[in-house]
Amino acid sequence: MTARRPVTSLALLLPLALAGLAHAQPAPGRPVPAPSAAPSPAAPPPIATSAPGSRGAAAASGSIQDLRRLGDAFADVVDKVAPSVVQIEVAVGDGDTSPLRLFRGGGERRGVGSGVIYSADGAILTNNHVIDGARAITVRLRDGRTFYARLVGRDPSTDLALLRIDARNLPAAPLADSDTARVGSWVVAIGSPFGLGYTVTTGVLSAKGRGGVGVNAVEDYLQTDASINPGNSGGPLVDLDGRVLGINTMIVSRGQGIGLAVPAVMARRVAELLLKTGRVDRTWIGVGLQDLTPELAAAIPSAPPLGALINTVSPSGPASKANLNPGDVVTSILGKPVRDAQDLIREIFLHDAGEAVTLDVNRGGKRYQTKVILESRNEPPPPVLPVQRTASQQPGLGLTVRDAADPRSPPGTKATVVRVNGVATDSPADRAGVKPGDILLEVDGKQQPTAADVEAATRDGRLLLRIQRPNAVLYTAVHR
Template sequence: MRPAATVAAQTPSPAQLQASQAEARRLSDAFVNVAERVSPSVVQIDVTSRDENADQVLRWLGRGGGDSPVARGMGSGVVFTPDGAILTNNHVVDEALTINVHLRDGRFLPARLVGRDPETDLAVVKVDAQGLVAAKFADSDTMRVGEWVVAIGSPFGLGYTVTTGVLSAKGRGGIGMNLIEDYLQTDASINPGNSGGPLCDLEGRVVGINTMIVGRGSGIGFAVPSNMARRAAEQILKSGRVERAWIGVGAQDLTPELAAMIKVDPRAGALINGVQDNSPAKRAQIKPGDVIAAVAARPVHDSHDLTREILAHDVGQTLELEVLREGKRYGTKVTLAARPGRPVPPVPVQQQGVPQPGLGLTVRDLTAQQAAQAGLPAKPLPLITGISPGSAADRAGLKTGDVIIEVDGTSEPTSTQVQQAAADGQLLLRVQRRESAFYAALRK
């Protein structure tokens, strides 16, 4: 049996319990403050894309093809400027036919794609709005591994979901998902739909843009660092594209074996394994076998460091490089050029031109038999047979195959009554979709 004094020493005193509870409340309040501060800047993004299998949903009504079927997806985004620029992931809007944005104040607005950067999986869309709450961005380089972080987004369409965790690692690369990888890693819960939403510090500043996970529920998520995301967004807003600095070398990390052979420390820098002709590095007399140890007086320890430091500067800048060659250290200057790359192809939403006119839905009457087979009153109710991408009907969430059971207060209307009611440019519909009904408001 342990002495009574030992047991007493391990039992928290009332003062210790009170101090512990106060500390827990302070941490809880910090999370609450982040959610309240950042949520007005977070949006849900809904997109439609082509889906050749979508017409199967209409077979229960006996309808064939003829319209262009679409699939729906969603993601998150963060308001970047008060006049409606929103930063998100490229994979959220890639192949999009239409893009619509849910704002925190309840508005549901169509968005246009300003530009995208597949190399980092970033994109900027814009809505017609003023006075939005733009998020503040932190310097991601100053973040420390182990710091608390908060993720906000719309996982599985559940808007404004807040999860917490820590910054698990920095400078993650080699995952093979994007051409340029320099991720922040976190164990804050990130799921499908979080993509494009912010990862924040306890000051409510964006430190990263949530991008992907490794295995659902694994506790391993990745975000594009805020410094990289902010630079890309600013360039897209300015010119519609991203121009990225480049010196024209191939680089790899030094292994202990390689370091021993060339008589340097394994963390001495990035080993150059190739130099492209007519590149800035070639003009700066850099050769395969050199080790770049510093860029603009900032130490470089591996190939990721080298890439990160080059990308942190603008095309046209001249930088001092510190190079190790054959046991000697020397300096050279390199003028950054624009990284060669293929033009970014447009997505369907960029090819559509002007918005669709009218309310954007077509209808035809079901036969009484078809309506009865669908569990509806045996009357010629209007079936929605087409939705124009980007139209008022599309923004209201209507789908091909929905059945209109009420229009402007009139129950069990015909398609002719729907057409007449739409003459003033607006409709209030009650719609049946499978076993459930809902209201939808349409306005030009």
């Protein structure tokens, strides 16, 4: 096994590289001295110096080495994370006209996205919009293995979803504490933009806590200038330690170099809830919130400079029981500063129903604390996708066949083939792409099968078919 190179700090290497380049060139406008004449006998012996230009050459060589170490540091991060990144292919219905259709394959039958392995036992994090409307989901690992995936659950409010494949001992990617990530630090994005698997882009963490995009109900994004394109969705944004800072989710179309990712702190919370119950049961305190803008802070007597302004209070909600009123400004929760409404919403989401949270509140210039018992919002679950329909809803594999005359045989002969007579909508056969009229050349390795052979082969819930169509021959796997 080859030893892994240590990850070198890019923050140290970049200044060194730039400094080396600066030494490699003469200062602008500085005269180059003419060669001196031979010293007179009375003159002291000349001081031994290195050959002309050797100092600049040495500096240039050092700067090249620094740049190589800089590149090696990026490559080491990719070597560490890439095995945890997966390519996701979805089969969707036609006619998709949603604003996110570019991330789902433009309304066509097939679309490509990305994902990251969350746990070694086959759980995979991705975006909800990558798999929304999916009739079948296929996951391709870095080592080339391909699996059908089932949908554990999804949360449209945060645009996250959790898949599971039947595999073990997978290289799960560690999730970072995105709250402590520093704006301006280097980041690396890995994904499958436009279906180009395992594409790597680099940039910096441009901002944290971005909201107001208007796409999802819960918006608290990391912003990066690392190139993000359709197909990157669901892939990881990682730091230089190879930890996932966020799940890449969208680009801002009206600008360049503005990509957004769901923070790892939120992604971890959603994944935990989906693994536990299959859905996200969001908590609330029963208030309407808005940011305390400078204009509002100036207009409200003795208001603090930052906070979440309460504009409504549900009569029967937790906040009403805790004596919160419209006009109150929440400045912290559990000791953590609240800069705006999103800070409060995000922190509440990270706690379970029944927990008590302490709020610091400013009311008319006076500060006080109150405890609020969180309650569930009891939101309805998202609609069931075709891929979530259980196998028990479909008889067999959803495939009916019959023995038919072989259209390839000479006239007058009685050769037969197995022809697909029907495919049930959203059945395993349908999700595998089998179509009525297909001719089955081979079933589980048996060539020239009969309809009885196909029926017998379906009993174990799996089929490997070699199919002939008018202009193509292909293999497909049907899996219950």
